[in-house]
Amino acid sequence: MVTTSDSGLHARLAECAYRIRRNAIRMGEVQGQGYIAQALDIADVLAVAYGHALRYRAEDPEWEGRDRFLLSNGHYAIALYAALIEAGILPEEELETYGSDDSRLPMSGMASYTPGMEMSGGSLGQGLTIAVGRCLGLKRRGSDAFVYTLFSDGELDEGAVWEGIMSASHWQLDNLIGIVDVNNQQADGPSTQVMAFEPLVDKLQAFGWFVQRIDGNDLAAVIAAFDAARAHRGACPRMIVCDTKMGSGVPFLEAREKNHFIRVEAHEWQLALQALDAGRKA
Amino acid sequence: MSTAATKPRLKTSAMIASIAGDGQATRAAPFGNALVALARERSDVVGMTADLGKYTDLHIFAQAFPERYYQMGMAEQLLMGAAAGMAHEGALPFVTTYAVFAARRAYDFIHQAIAEDNLNVKIACALPGLTTGYGPSHQAAEDLALFRAMPNLTVIDPCDAIEIEQMVPAMAAHHGPVYARLLRGNVPVVLDEYDYRFELGKAKLLRDGADVLIISSGIMTMRALEVAKTLAHDRIDVGVLHVPTIKPLDTATILREARRSGRLVVVAENHTVIGGLGEAVAAVLLSHGVTPAFRQIGLPDAFLDAGALPTLHDRYGISTQAMADTVKTWLR
Numbered sequence: 001m002v003t004t005s006d007s008g009l010h011a012r013l014a015e016c017a018y019r020i021r022r023n024a025i026r027m028g029e030v031q032g033q034g035y036i037a038q039a040l041d042i043a044d045v046l047a048v049a050y051g052h053a054l055r056y057r058a059e060d061p062e063w064e065g066r067d068r069f070l071l072s073n074g075h076y077a078i079a080l081y082a083a084l085i086e087a088g089i090l091p092e093e094e095l096e097t098y099g100s101d102d103s104r105l106p107m108s109g110m111a112s113y114t115p116g117m118e119m120s121g122g123s124l125g126q127g128l129t130i131a132v133g134r135c136l137g138l139k140r141r142g143s144d145a146f147v148y149t150l151f152s153d154g155e156l157d158e159g160a161v162w163e164g165i166m167s168a169s170h171w172q173l174d175n176l177i178g179i180v181d182v183n184n185q186q187a188d189g190p191s192t193q194v195m196a197f198e199p200l201v202d203k204l205q206a207f208g209w210f211v212q213r214i215d216g217n218d219l220a221a222v223i224a225a226f227d228a229a230r231a232h233r234g235a236c237p238r239m240i241v242c243d244t245k246m247g248s249g250v251p252f253l254e255a256r257e258k259n260h261f262i263r264v265e266a267h268e269w270q271l272a273l274q275a276l277d278a279g280r281k282a
Numbered sequence: 283m284s285t286a287a288t289k290p291r292l293k294t295s296a297m298i299a300s301i302a303g304d305g306q307a308t309r310a311a312p313f314g315n316a317l318v319a320l321a322r323e324r325s326d327v328v329g330m331t332a333d334l335g336k337y338t339d340l341h342i343f344a345q346a347f348p349e350r351y352y353q354m355g356m357a358e359q360l361l362m363g364a365a366a367g368m369a370h371e372g373a374l375p376f377v378t379t380y381a382v383f384a385a386r387r388a389y390d391f392i393h394q395a396i397a398e399d400n401l402n403v404k405i406a407c408a409l410p411g412l413t414t415g416y417g418p419s420h421q422a423a424e425d426l427a428l429f430r431a432m433p434n435l436t437v438i439d440p441c442d443a444i445e446i447e448q449m450v451p452a453m454a455a456h457h458g459p460v461y462a463r464l465l466r467g468n469v470p471v472v473l474d475e476y477d478y479r480f481e482l483g484k485a486k487l488l489r490d491g492a493d494v495l496i497i498s499s500g501i502m503t504m505r506a507l508e509v510a511k512t513l514a515h516d517r518i519d520v521g522v523l524h525v526p527t528i529k530p531l532d533t534a535t536i537l538r539e540a541r542r543s544g545r546l547v548v549v550a551e552n553h554t555v556i557g558g559l560g561e562a563v564a565a566v567l568l569s570h571g572v573t574p575a576f577r578q579i580g581l582p583d584a585f586l587d588a589g590a591l592p593t594l595h596d597r598y599g600i601s602t603q604a605m606a607d608t609v610k611t612w613l614r
Contacts, residue, residue, distance in 0.1 A: 110398070111399055112398070112399060112400075118370075119366075119370075119395070119399075120394055120395075120398050120399060122394070123390050123393075123394045125359075126359075126363050126390075126391060126394060126395050128363075129359060129360045129362070129363025129364055129366075129367070129391065129395070130363045130364070130366050130367040130370070130395050131367060132360065132363070132364045132367060133363060133364030133365060133366055133367020133368040133369075133370070133371070133375075134367035134368075134370055134371050135367070136352065136364065136367070136368060136371075137367060137368045137369075137370065137371025137372065137373050138371055140328070140368075140371070140373060141371065141372065143371075159359070160357075160359035160360060160363065160391070163355070163357035163359060163360035164360055164363070166355070166357075167354060167355060167357070167360055167364070170355070
């Protein structure tokens with residue numbers, strides 16, 4: 001799967017993750033607010049997805065042979081737009097329209113608005129159920145495309161997620177790769193306190209999934225996990241549990257206590273970009 | 283022992299109670315058989331259910347096309363989400379469950395995963411309105427109010443076996459999501475007498491009448507036709523306008539018939555009087571300045587009793603006899 005040397009791949013994807021973070025911060029600046037901390041925490045995963053793992057054609061986002069990437073947590077749209085810009089599916093200029101009237105980039109991700117957006121998320125806990133249907137539909141057609149679905153640890157509160165987890169195993173959906181972003185932060189506080197979901201790996205394994213748990217901000221680990229998920233030979237669905245850090249890459253945002261929905265002072269956007277650049281050089 | 287011999291036969295409050303009257307002609311599993319016929323024509327048709335294949339006549343399809351049948355377990359949210367995913371990948375899913383579970387439990391999934399994307403998912407739901415005596419857990423008194431309010435969704439309330447057979451290919455021919463109420467098992471055959479042809483979005487005048495116009499959908503059209511025959515003996519001339527498509531509503535036909543002066547307009551529905559066909563028709567009439575004498579027959583704004591279906595239909599005024607009596611009272 002790796003087309004360049006490991007170090008070359010790593011360097012390329014690190015640059016890709018940096019640009020995704022940068023795109024997201026610039027979009028956040030347009031609105032003065034946003035789910036920036038989540039975009040920063042998931043940037044490494046999206047860099048590996050769009051820079052390495054997914055098959056797609058930037059000029060033809062609906063190409064039948066593409067791997068599908070379903071964003072269940074629609075409030076992460078700013079992160080996915082940042083990745084779709086990096087992937088060449090959206091033009092970079094368009095980020096200045098983020099969240100504005102008549103923009104193709106609304107604040108919550110909707111398939112009907114945005115090229116490359118495969119589902120309308122936002123009502124949490126639906127992505128995995130849709131992914132199950134897409135996997136079944138692709139198998140019906142004899143397609144070998146993968147369906148990836150990204151959802152958040154908070155979505156584990158929703159019963160439908162577990163309906164999806166159980167059925168994916170029942171249907172032996174080896175074309176399904178779930179990615180759960182465990183940043184331990186949801187609207188009312190730490191996810192583990194809102195509703196306990198650990199031990200997550202044990203639960204998923206008991207449901208019959210091939211499960212890997214990684215540091216979602218360790219690029220090498222993310223690359224290895226995506227490769228292993230695709231290469232796994234078992235007739236079962238695959239889950240990558242990603243422990244991530246809210247605000248990753250921008251230390252003063254990482255340090256914020258209430259970072260589910262960040263309000264950033266006007267002068268701080270430039271500081272965030274500077275901090276990101278500093279980390280990149282380091 | 284002697285009391286046992288004279289004791290009246292207990293009426294059933296079983297989940298699946300027949301809506302066919304004594305001696306009424308019926309046809310078995312019209313939905314299942316129509317879907318099999320459709321699937322022979324179209325390879326994209328798949329059937330999906332949430333542990334109610336046998337009780338929604340989808341088992342007929344499952345037997346004919348086992349490789350196109352998807353049992354999703356007792357999980358209605360998953361059922362609707364997965365149907366959306368299937369439609370995204372080019373399949374034409376016919377999805378079945380009970381109306382209560384689609385309307386109440388999976389509403390958000392139908393709204394977001396299916397309707398917002400205008401996906402080609404056809405949802406056919408058994409036990410509509412008051413067609414089971416099993417109590418409020420299974421009585422779908424509010425489904426039309428909820429689904430009428432959902433953008434992109436077409437809503438159908440068919441009357442009998444003939445209509446269901448014709449509705450299935452019409453649902454497939456329409457692009458977009460459809461919710462249809464489903465009568466399952468031995469379903470009455472009524473409309474064969476009226477030279478009827480189902481057309482999506484069209485209301486049909488089945489019978490003309492000078493004194494009363496009953497506007498109805500679903501099984502209430504069957505009742506309205508019986509009421510018309512009953513009241514003819516009292517020299518009351520009752521017309522029946524059947525409105526199987528609740529949304530989009532055939533406002534032109536409704537206005538044309540309601541404008542004819544001097545008739546009492548009665549809307550009859552197997553649904554709560556809140557938010558269903560009655561209020562929809564009232565809004566159409568009033569907003570076009572058409573103001574006939576207007577009455578509603580429907581289920582009360584209440585959690586309904588459990589019991590035998592004929593008892594409940596009498597109690598809530600939607601049996602043929604109760605309707606006929608009510609209409610006569612209004613004419614006095």
